[in-house]
Amino acid sequence: MSRIGEALYRAVRPFPRIAAALHYLRHPRLFVHKTAQLIQRKWRLRAYRQALKNGKLLVEVPGELPSFLITVATPVYRVAEEHLRAAVASVRAQTYPHWELILLDDASPDAHVKNVLREASAWDPRIRVVHQPSNLGIALASNEIIRLARGEYVAFLDHDDLLHPRALEQVARFLAGRPDVDWLFTDEDKVDERGQHSEPCFKPGWSHHLLLTFNYVCHLRIVRRSMLQRVGGHRPGFDGAQDYDLALRVLQNGGRFAHLPGVLYHWRTVASSMARAAAAKPAAHTHALRALAEHAASWPTGGEVSAEVLLAPASFFRVRRMPPEGLSLAVLSPKPPRLSGLRGFRMEWVEVHPGLLAPEELAKVARASTAEVLVVPPPQGFTETELQELLSLLQVPKTALVCARACRGKTVLHSGWVASDTGELRDPWRGLDRNDPGYLNLVMVPGPRLVPTPQGFVVWRQAVVAAMAAAEDVPAPWKLPLGWHRLGLEVVATPTVSYEAGEIWAAPQAPLPAEAPVHMRRWLDEFGLVPAPRF
Template sequence: MNSGIVLNIKKNGLFATAKKIKRKLDEENAYKIWQEKNRLDDNLLELQRRYLFKEDYKFSIVVPVYRTNAEYLRAMIDSIKAQTYSDWELCIVDASEYKSGEDKETINIIEKYLADDKRIKFKVLEENHGISANTNAAIEMATGDFIVFADHDDMLAPDALFECAKLLENEPDADIIYSDEDKIVAGGTKRFQPYFKPNFNIDLLRANNYICHLFVVRMSIAKQVGILNPDLDGAQDYDYILRCAEKTDSIYHIPKILYHWRCHENSTSENPDSKLYAFKAGKKALEDHIKRKKIDAKVEEGPYHGTYHIIYGYSKTTPITIIVVGDRIYDKACVDSIECSSKYVNKNYLFIEKKEQIKEVVKDIRTDYVWIINNRFEVKSLKCIEEMLGYLTRPEVGAVGAKICNKKYILQAGIDVDQEGSVIYPFKGYGRFEAGNFNRLVSTRDCYSVSSDCVMLDKSVLLSMIMPDKAGCENDLELILGKTLKKLNKYAVYNPYIEIEAR
């Protein structure tokens, strides 16, 4: 039996592991169907080639290469030449450090393309200075309005640049553009594991580099940001994305798969252990970001490679009110779990039997922050109050929620809204100890709302909420919270480091 399956059974149990395997198979089949439904046919691609834009933007695709597999290199270049949007340049630098008499295969391949397409620029470096310095050399060759980053063994979808230009036609102020992505097997014959990303999400970005590919940045922003940092090789892209995001709020997400990340034994997409140094560099990149933003916080590595946990500072004298909701017989176990979890002193408790009573007691609350918790819940993580307060004291955050589980499964892990505007409950039914797709279940993220059964709120948000008129409306309460936060230009944060168990 596969060793990974054995570990899953030991951690999650046989039934939960079976559910996970079935879900993975269902997702794989669903993506095959999705690909068929969203396949770009020749007629559509031809229409894109003929499309006349109001304004042309030139895209400079920068690619450092180092002894790249010939098949992968040709596929990468061919995917760029196949773009339906034609105003681009490909800036390649080769740092392969060929020895005297050695077959210079990479140079020979690229020079054949140079003869056929003047949009391709090529420079051979005398020595390999590392991924950051090599990429910087490629950027120096760029003359476009936007820089596009690509790896030497990956591929762009044929409509990648067209979709970027189309977005700019509608949103000419866009400074940063990123897209969804998937993976391809080494031979390029199969696509799998799509990553359908959210719109810009700062807390998710601070938890892991979810943007990754495709990443496009306006040249003027790139010049402000400066070069990639050679000291952070392995996480140079993460550091660069963070620095670019610090310079602008005009960040746009294209909800289409425009980039194919190739999996082979040396790539981090297939084997995270192949570049453990990259995850250490990622932590340093995040620490530098926090310093530049002058945020009172510290960074810890998360539970999985490439995930990070930011612990925000807070005033230890900040008073909070904890509203415990439910039948009185369950109060003690809930309160005991809170007291065991947190040594936070400046707190007081209010006990009510129904959520509808909150509107009766809120006017008498004198604290700026209020934690509402169902008394059938027990806190299972340490420093729960400290975790919530750290996030909530940020002015843009109006509510903080937790990972809510039973003994085996996830009950709620934040509430999102899909592209059609429908409310969704991601990860419900996943195994309690699963990481979720792309480690999303163990990563903080901004979301539309969180469970009303365990939420710490800014009191101003609570006062702005219109309470439901009847009992049993917890879902309505959550929707009201989401609408209220949007109106106040705030958002909720899902924090997986606050773990709650429902009895």
């Protein structure tokens, strides 16, 4: 097979696409593995489409159906007639009756746009049409819709995308039970020109750190209208990143975010629009970096701000704010730490017994210490660069703790645990190659955890004290995790700092409390999007 594969590869080398497809014939084992992966992917995609069709990708929200009005905001410009009609039809098909759809013709040069909008307003009195004499651009066009909106919340729908028929119903039920939420976001997938669904995006729960990496709160997004008015809507000059900038400013103004699991939004993938988006990406990245840098500069603590593109094709970013000079640290270790080369910090050593540090002992040290940050290093310690990285992530507001990942050679052993909707704790990175980007590239960036690793972390001392006080009624294994959750504080694991560890640690064995936030859904396993649990 190898000889045949080599001969075929040489024969088709002048034809790059065919050569790429046959490349793995040169390596029989890889060819079999890749073929098996392709078959599995096709089977899982069929299973996904069937589950979507059967309504299996929703999380039912309990409670009575409310009656508040939701405004669906859709600026219209260059769009295929059939896609615009489909977008409007997806709103009219909603099972929730209390909506209005505002279609704003942003001086579209396409003749069919006015015809479709005129027909739409005649079909349903809940549809309002506005015509702009000149093109405003997406940011100002959206702001005009916000100005005209009558709904308590505004849902944003692009002019060629689709809503799930139960999208607004699910959203309304959720918001009725969570009136504190200002920005709600859901899961999404892609739909092609043939109406075929693919690439489901099952998102983790809310995380400030993830928002600093990519705009994962966009589709579907529903925002309280009064909050949109408070922040002044979208800012001009951020084309391509106007939604990202809006989310950061809502957060900066005290907005509360929440995730509603379920594929409720279908993002249209059209070759022409994707080509335009790709051409506009460099400018969009420049605008996103500007918004991110401004956001980081507004934090109450920290020093110099840096922002850069991490992964251009996926629009992933890296934002850091250096820890302030003179930050006081208490290093908890059995032996005096090596302090040489660690500049800019006031450090003290707190002797603890060898082995893993129990949460009760951490709390005892926190109550007795006067340091601002407690450092629990791995046996080999942290370098200056590693410590700076962990402390810079700790500057993100409402961050309690940042932990490094433990590896054995090229394999990730531990990164902390998240709660799954199956009622179990899972380490989403365990067993992966340390260079594997993972599902949605989430293994490349800092991500949320419920329970951190028992060593290799930095934590605000006061966050430990406050968490223990907030969770006095909670069983011992869960006091710190649920205390931080109740206080709205985040625990984060980062792939940017790794250390060697030979020991495999067990997750807390006590039953998972019902109030634990869920960051992992069973759908990831059902459709083979994450590796099966290992070790």
